[in-house]
């Protein structure tokens with residue numbers, strides 16, 4: 001049995017507690033397709049309890065001197081680094097991803113974020129303005145109070161810490177609602193925070209379904225701001241909830257990210273980049289490079305070599321020497337396979353397209369690495385987010401067509417361009433409607449810089465200093481000096 005494969009409780013007010021009505025939801029080991037344990041099925045009473053715990057902790061946490069808050073975040077970061085194996089085991093059990101990849105996420109993403117925002121906690125400064133001889137005005141930066149954080153299943157630690165770390169550093173208290181498929185690492189994170197000295201109730205985790213615990217949390221009158229990462233459909237619902245009470249919301253939604261390879265690119269590097277852009281985490285990455293736009297001068301050779309590389313990828317679970325893991329659930333696999341079936345109608349299937357038949361993969365939610373070529377830009381597999389290991393390749397005549405096809409999308413999360421021509425690289429980067437552009441590599445290096453999603457991929461700053469602003473209000477205080 002894998003570590004973490006057991007029944008868990010929720011973490012509220014510094015304690016492990018079951019659901020008020022005792023109900024539970026199963027979670028699965030995606031690499032085996034077996035039930036691995038249960039989590040509480042949180043409902044209204046559980047959300048009430050978590051929001052009450054967060055509200056009770058808010059005055060103390062807000063009054064904690066910022067350097068002390070920062071020190072606690074740094075302690076949490078150090079503990080995460082020391083416990084990378086433990087957290088990686090929980091993350092990989094839930095997601096099916098490799099232990100090596102999860103270990104990297106614990107250290108270089110989760111711990112790194114607590115280091116970064118721990119260092120920023122005492123650097124929240126305001127502005128001053130003086131009218132000579134009369135008034136002196138200054139700003140106070142204040143936390144919202146109780147903030148809600150709704151997290152998807154594809155990378156709970158990766159995605160969750162993106163909003164948890166700045167919200168804590170800014171002095172808010174939190175109620176986190178992970179996906180029912182993948183709650184374990186965030187549950188343990190909340191407990192670890194208590195072990196590090198965070199006051200009870202500062203970081204609470206309510207488990208359960210989006211339509212139950214999630215709905216109650218986003219509609220709860222005690223919640224002052226919502227941070228949501230997930231699908232566009234749920235994002236719309238979150239905005240409706242926030243509109244009911246005029247509370248701020250940050251949305252990080254889906255993507256259909258274009259990866260542009262121009263004819264003068266370093267092909268060996270571009271091939272490696274294109275391969276991992278779509279097949280890392282079995283394509284279940286919001287910024288996955290799922291649309292490959294290749295200049296027609298190199299198109300045929302590029303696709304042939306990419307298919308050869310994809311054919312060599314080893315599939316397997318966390319405890320196997322694997323390049324690509326399973327999908328999160330059988331339901332997700334069914335959806336991906338339906339997209340593949342639709343793709344066969346419009347495009348040329350180059351490789352993959354089915355479920356692998358190797359005996360050691362039996363039961364797991366695996367799908368073969370799949371590449372479609374000559375995909376018309378208006379085909380469903382070129383427009384809809386699939387969130388699986390399915391690549392849509394479209395030939396383009398050059399920079400102008402590449403940009404036009406890339407921007408013809410409802411999404412604007414990420415994009416990449418491969419070229420040796422600096423002028424072309426910067427032209428493409430400027431003209432792409434995307435919150436992140438990678439040049440001659442894929443995936444952003446460093447979380448120190450802020451970004452905003454474009455178009456249907458959401459809004460609000462994430463990462464970097466500006467992420468703190470998402471969790472702070474600004475109050476201006478104006479003093480008439482003549483009367484004092």
Ligand code: NAD
Nearest residue numbers: 151152153178179210214215230231234252253254255286
């Ligand atoms: P989802 O929208 O189905 O669920 C996300 C979270 O919302 C889960 O915790 C779920 O329980 C909760 N939820 C569902 N309905 C809710 C409701 N009515 N009220 C409140 N909460 C509710 O998304 P998913 O399938 O878990 O994740 C995949 C999606 O997330 C993809 O679209 C992917 O692109 C996106 N994603 C985006 C980013 C990003 O940074 N932009 C990162 C990771 C994933």
